[in-house]
Amino acid sequence: NAGVMQNPRHLVRRRGQEARLRCSPMKGHSHVYWYRQLPEEGLKFMVYLQKENIIDESGMPKERFSAEFPKEGPSILRIQQVVRGDSAAYFCASSPIPVGSGSSYNEQFFGPGTRLTVL
Amino acid sequence: KQEVTQIPAALSVPEGENLVLNCSFTDSAIYNLQWFRQDPGKGLTSLLLIQSSQREQTSGRLNASLDKSSGRSTLYIAASQPGDSATYLCAVKGIKAAGNKLTFGGGTRVLVKP
Numbered sequence: 572n573a574g575v576m577q578n579p580r581h582l583v584r585r586r587g588q589e590a591r592l593r594c595s596p597m598k599g600h601s602h603v604y605w606y607r608q609l610p611e612e613g614l615k616f617m618v619y620l621q622k623e624n625i626i627d628e629s630g631m632p633k634e635r636f637s638a639e640f641p642k643e644g645p646s647i648l649r650i651q652q653v654v655r656g657d658s659a660a661y662f663c664a665s666s667p668i669p670v671g672s673g674s675s676y677n678e679q680f681f682g683p684g685t686r687l688t689v690l
Numbered sequence: 691k692q693e694v695t696q697i698p699a700a701l702s703v704p705e706g707e708n709l710v711l712n713c714s715f716t717d718s719a720i721y722n723l724q725w726f727r728q729d730p731g732k733g734l735t736s737l738l739l740i741q742s743s744q745r746e747q748t749s750g751r752l753n754a755s756l757d758k759s760s761g762r763s764t765l766y767i768a769a770s771q772p773g774d775s776a777t778y779l780c781a782v783k784g785i786k787a788a789g790n791k792l793t794f795g796g797g798t799r800v801l802v803k804p
């Protein structure tokens with residue numbers, strides 16, 4: 572069973588370009604989370620999605636950032652008109668069906684990340 | 691708002707010593723707490739997951755304890771090896787938080803010297 576896959580692993584963009592980051596969850600997982608790790612900082616939650624639904628986007632910047640998880644295909648994190656401050660590692664995680672305490676399905680499994688560099 | 695703190699930020703020990711890593715969180719209403727390992731330039735590897743109803747979890751040389759009422763977790767690594775050098779992150783899933791997001795601490799960077 573393949574783990575969470577992210578591509579590309581490294582992405583270089585010039586200021587003003589668009590960045591598209593892709594995440595394929597583990598087989599059988601229908602919930603996807605995106606986190607961002609800025610240089611020398613901890614991971615911060617960005618968005619939580621189910622198939623065709625955004626459940627929680629409280630961590631997403633108000634402008635230029637969007638995310639989707641279509642019925643078919645990977646989840647996409649899209650950053651328009653990138654700026655140098657967007658340079659970071661972007662991690663995707665997936666889980667089967669998150670439930671309350673006492674369940675083995677609470678765990679999130681992380682992908683290897685996409686490292687975005689904006690020149 | 692949940693805040694997670696890890697102290698110390700960095701730790702250096704000689705090979706063979708036991709490692710003790712601390713994690714504290716401000717809101718005790720959590721579903722679970724997870725410890726991760728992150729190697730430089732790499733992703734996160736889940737080490738241990740402790741449910742809110744549990745006091746500790748063990749895996750090999752690793753043991754993690756959870757004291758929910760005081761908002762603390764400790765990760766013990768016995769007989770450290772140079773291969774244990776990495777950044778260790780703790781994260782909590784809060785009951786009050788919308789969705790199922792994890793709130794991470796800043797990490798403890800560990801160096802085990804041969």
